[in-house]
Each structure stands twice: as C-alpha cells, then as structure tokens.
Amino acid sequence: MTDLFLPLALTDYLNAAWFFDWFVNNASYLFVFIFMVIESSFIPFPSEVVVPPAAYLAMQKGDMNIFIVVLVATAGAMVGALVNYVLALLIGRPIVYAFADSRFGHACLIDRAKVEKAEKYFDEHGAASTFFGRLIPAVRQLISIPAGIAKMNIWVFLLFTGLGALLWNGVLAGLGWWLSRHVSLDELYVSVEKYNSYLTIAGLIVLVLCVLYILYNAFRKKK
Secondary structure (H helix, E strand, O other), rough: OHHHHHHHHHHHHHHHHHHHHHHHHOOHHHHHHHHHHHHOOOOOOOOOOOOHHHHHHHHOOOOOOOHHHHHHHHHHHHHHHHHHHHHHHHEEEEEEEHHHHHHHHHHHEEEEEEEEHHHHHHHHHHHHHHHHHOOOOOOOOOHHHHHHHOOOOOHHHHHHHHHHHHHHHHHHHHHHHHHHOOOOHHHHHHHHHHHHHHHHHHHHHHHHHHHHHHHHHHHHHOO
C-alpha cells in the first residue's frame, strides 16, 4: 500500500536497489543466465543490474570467473532473444502489434511506437541490425521481433545476436572489473547507477565505430 504514495521513480529505485542487494548476496552463473534470458525477452529488465555486479564479485571473491560470466550472460541473452524471435515468427505481425496495443503489452513496457521503431531499424539495416540493435537502448530487447516477423534465417539471427550480446556484455563486465578496483561493495549499486548513462554512450560509440568500419570496407570494395 505504501508504494501507492511513493513517486514512481523512487519506487523503481527501491525495487532496483532491493534486487541489486539480493543478487549480490545470491549471485551465481545460474542466476546470471536466468535474468539475462528475462532481460532479452519481452519482459522489461535491465542487464546493468546483473552483469556488472557479477563481474565485480568474480574479481573480488573469486567464486566466479569474469570471462565465464560474460559467456553465460551472452548465452542467456541469446535464449531470451530467441523467445522473441520464435513468438514473432509463429504469431505474425498483426498479433505482435495487437499485443503492443494491449494493456499487458504496456505493462511489459512495449507499445506500438517501440515495435515500429525496431521494425524500421531492422528494415533499414537488414540482418546486421540484430548485431547493432544489441547495443542500442530501447531497441536491444525488441530487435528480435522484426527478425522473426521477416523470417530471418535462424542461424544468421543467432550468430549476429550472439556477437552483439557478447560485445555488450563485455562492456558491462568491463565496468564491473573497473569498479572492483575502485569502489567498495557498499558503494557498488550507487556506482553502477552513476555509470549507467556512460554505458549507453559506450554502446553507441561502439555502434558508430562498427558502422564506420562497414562503410569503409564497402567503399573500398567499390573502388
């Protein structure tokens, strides 16, 4: 009942802080995998509260290996993306948009505008969008849907999705590694929140570099 009287941002902060503390106390490869499956499906969930603390703990406690954390997180992201892909493939475009217009879709933070944005991005960039899309906020979780609607080759889809997820999880794990050398465990949540916007910027920078590299190669071949 108390939550009804709290500002939405504060309620979200408290929920995120609670989960962060719980995850730090219960972190394991299994939980990294499970929550990354959720993060990459249509259920809204931030990977920033999973991979950085897992990488941090891997460096601080040694119960996990930071490289295995990245691989497990990537595997989870691929499974979650595959859920979206298969659902979109089986139910088709009209039902996807009906879901986006529904109350349940809105509860999952999905609406028509977001699906249209992901579909437009896919149409403009083709198969490579499943790689680039993993680096872009608001597109990351939904880029699998237009891939399924377009009946993209599943093996190509998994390849590009896996590479994109691997790169993004590497960035997140890099943050966890850096924080393990500079902040205490008590400061970890606040630090991850602080650098969250920088993660987005880092992802966009990587995206721009990848696009420039592709354009450079395409231009060179034409010559």
